[in-house]
Amino acid sequence: EWIPLMSDFISRTARMRLQVFADNTMPPDITYPNLTTKHHSWLASEFAGQERAVITAMINSNRPAPAETLQRLMAYRQTVDANIENLLFMRNVTGLPASVVAAIDAMEANFLGSFEEVRKKVYAEAASFSGSGGDRHYSIAATEWFDQSTEAINSILRVSEAFSAVGNQAAQEAADIAYIQMIGYIIVFVFMLIMTTVATLLLLRKLGALDHLRQSMAEVASGQGDLTRRLEADTTDEIGQTSTAFNEFVAKLQQIISETRTVVNDLSQAAAKVMSHSQRIREGSKVQSEMSS
DSSP states (O other): OHHHHHHHHHHHHHHHHHHHHTOTTSOHHHHHHHHHHHHHHHHHHHHHHHHHHHHHHHHHHTOOOOHHHHHHHHHHHHHHHHHHHHHHHGGGSTTOOHHHHHHHHHHHHIIIIIHHHHHHHHHHHHHTOOOOTTOOOOSSOHHHHHHHHHHHHHHHHHHHHHHHHHHHHHHHHHHHHHHHHHHHHHHHHHHHHHHHHHHHHHHHHHHHHHHHHHHHHHHHHTTOOOTTOOOOOOOOSHHHHHHHHHHHHHHHHHHHHHHHHHHHHHHHHHHHHHHHHHHHHHHHHHHHHHHHO
16 A cells, blocks of 8 residues: 555655746756656656565565566566656756766666666575575575665656756846846836936926016016016026027116116207207397387
8 A cells, every 4th residue: 555655655755846847937958958857767766666666575575576566567667767868868858967977877877887786686585485484595694785776766866856956046146146146136226216306396496487587587578677676597407598688688678778767858958958049049039029119
């Protein structure tokens, strides 16, 4: 019951992993190697684990392996070999991190090297079983087989762990870049907000000065304006220059009107004098006329 239970648990875990890595928010260059490696590692370690359990029970009972058991073990091994081959092929991928290459090399040296010799010897002893009674047929104890096979299976899982470490580092770097970009966007947004506020205040100030200039010109144009009034020209922009020009215009207009008033007064005085002389001449003529008669 233990083997089917654990196999079902591992299968459910693998499906959960597929669902997690199917998320489109994660970069494909991170998810694909992790997903591929973990899938092959899962299949290889799962079927190697089933082989380990069957052979452990067989050694512990000191019994031979029936033909159907050997066939089942060979089927397990075919699945293991196929996925191990895929893991070895990953070593040829360009740009593979050195830690992953080292993990694959260690797996090859252990699982396909030292442990493979032990496994073949156990298979040969199981197939050529000739013991009877209490004679010990297998040259390795069940606990020793279990420990060596577990270490070999762990060498497969370390390849997956190496890919996970690389993927986690790449994911962390991507997250750091995304965080820096977010901070940059926030800074740009705040800067744009400040610039927009400053531009709005300057525009309101310009419009206020322009409206003040319009009102002053309207008062002068109405004929009731005060020509002694001057606009504030404390800036050097277009509105300040316009205010300065307006002040100069009003000053010249005031001067012209003052000079015109002076001329009119002089003309009025001269006309009064002429009229006075004319009146005296007219009166003198009248007196002479009366004396002649």
